[in-house]
Amino acid sequence: MSHLTTIILAAGEGTRMRSARPKVLHEIGGLPMLGFSIRAAHAAGADTIAAVIGPGHDAVRALVAAEHEGAEVFVQDERRGTAHAVLQARPVLERAEGVVIVLFGDTPFVTAETIDRLARAVEEGAAVAVAGMRPPSPAGYGRLLTDGDRLVAIVEDRDASEDEKRIGLCNGGLMAFDAKSVLALLEAIGDDNAQGEFYLTEAVALANRQGLAVATVEIGFDEVFGVNDRAQLAEAETRFQEGRRRAAMLSGVTLMAPETVFFSHDTRLGQDVTIEPNVFFAPGVEVAPGATIRAFSHLEGATVAEGAVIGPYARLRPGADIGRKARVGNFCEVKKAEIGEGAKVNHLTYIGDATIGAGANIGAGTITCNYDGFSKFRTNIGAGAFVGSNSSLVAPISIGEGAYIGSGSVVTDDVAPDALAVARGRQVEKPGWAAAFRERQKKK
Numbered sequence: 001m002s003h004l005t006t007i008i009l010a011a012g013e014g015t016r017m018r019s020a021r022p023k024v025l026h027e028i029g030g031l032p033m034l035g036f037s038i039r040a041a042h043a044a045g046a047d048t049i050a051a052v053i054g055p056g057h058d059a060v061r062a063l064v065a066a067e068h069e070g071a072e073v074f075v076q077d078e079r080r081g082t083a084h085a086v087l088q089a090r091p092v093l094e095r096a097e098g099v100v101i102v103l104f105g106d107t108p109f110v111t112a113e114t115i116d117r118l119a120r121a122v123e124e125g126a127a128v129a130v131a132g133m134r135p136p137s138p139a140g141y142g143r144l145l146t147d148g149d150r151l152v153a154i155v156e157d158r159d160a161s162e163d164e165k166r167i168g169l170c171n172g173g174l175m176a177f178d179a180k181s182v183l184a185l186l187e188a189i190g191d192d193n194a195q196g197e198f199y200l201t202e203a204v205a206l207a208n209r210q211g212l213a214v215a216t217v218e219i220g221f222d223e224v225f226g227v228n229d230r231a232q233l234a235e236a237e238t239r240f241q242e243g244r245r246r247a248a249m250l251s252g253v254t255l256m257a258p259e260t261v262f263f264s265h266d267t268r269l270g271q272d273v274t275i276e277p278n279v280f281f282a283p284g285v286e287v288a289p290g291a292t293i294r295a296f297s298h299l300e301g302a303t304v305a306e307g308a309v310i311g312p313y314a315r316l317r318p319g320a321d322i323g324r325k326a327r328v329g330n331f332c333e334v335k336k337a338e339i340g341e342g343a344k345v346n347h348l349t350y351i352g353d354a355t356i357g358a359g360a361n362i363g364a365g366t367i368t369c370n371y372d373g374f375s376k377f378r379t380n381i382g383a384g385a386f387v388g389s390n391s392s393l394v395a396p397i398s399i400g401e402g403a404y405i406g407s408g409s410v411v412t413d414d415v416a417p418d419a420l421a422v423a424r425g426r427q428v429e430k431p432g433w434a435a436a437f438r439e440r441q442k443k444k
């Protein structure tokens, strides 16, 4: 395949989002939507990726840099149309060879395969290749004007006549260009239209006038579903989730109530994982084969090893590393902590900045007191240790292998292996005291 340059347009104002955040940073499956376009370009084998962003959008710039090392970023100071936006990447266009693809940052579901099909149309001789699609309702989209099989021009919705508005075949948005002619074509585009913008879509009529070949590649509407407001953002999320749920099930994961389970873009689940209803996977979660995530659990930045059981009602926060066949039960929170093989943290517990050895049993209501308001401190619990219910472990602290902690202890000093530590007031009993007390009160 020849060289592939991708220019992603992300400078539109996105005012319909009614947001202080640039539109392309709004997330789908926990990933800013621009990330999807960058990844698709990458997956299609683009050797150059450039983005055109809005002025002052430093967070967009940072995202581009994080997603693709070496990506070039250009700023479009004023919104003057899609062709004007592409021209902001002039240095890239000037040295481009092979195929130049223009993607939009607000259509996150474009696949690498479609990018590849458009690129091939250019390799086979087209100067311009357009992705055609048939949306349920064509209103708002550019219409493809054809003469037989030949694409003659694209007319934007606002500029279309009543007859043209009846055309169902629409412009999906992304377009491919032959690098040899792209710059001359874009420079020839004017702004004589309803919006006074420089439309990239004008390139089609211009190419025809210059006797250059134009091709249409038909794609599914789903791929170019665009996000312009928060209602469409929610619909994009729904579409993303439906795709992920299906993919998870087909790869061997049991979802008891698929419509209630939410995934992130990077959620990884092994074979025979079972997920009960109402589970949320924030970014960075990996679950190994055979593990079970029970109802109403929230996981983020966590790994769960084979056969472990999480929940119901568990919260795994970043750095939670749950060992094989370990258990984290209801109303337990685990953060930055390794839970060893077969260890049990079953009820109402907070484990943070800790290491818990294999087979240890952490009683109900145990708290690792890891924070003094300034710094975080670690707790180490040895293999096979038994921490009695309602204990506070004041870090930094180390509890030796096989040690016992009496229930209700506030443990401030290290405990030796196999020792018993009890750190609570000793029980005092005064026989008959309560009855005598009541008598005194009655006489008063």
Ligand code: UD1
Residues within 6 Å of the ligand: 009, 010, 011, 012, 013, 052, 076, 078, 079, 080, 081, 082, 084, 085, 104, 105, 106, 107, 140, 141, 142, 143, 154, 156, 170, 171, 172, 173, 198, 199, 200, 201, 224, 226
């Ligand atoms: C565009 C197409 C239309 C197509 C539709 C598919 C043009 C002129 N029209 O219309 O034919 O049916 O997509 O969704 O291309 N942008 C900039 N700078 C600008 C203008 C736009 O960066 O000056 C970016 C936007 O951020 C957006 C993309 O280009 O990501 C498309 O612009 P938008 O205004 O959304 O175009 P549509 O009206 O949707």
Ligand code: CA
Residues within 6 Å of the ligand: 106, 226, 227, 228
């Ligand atoms: Ca749009």
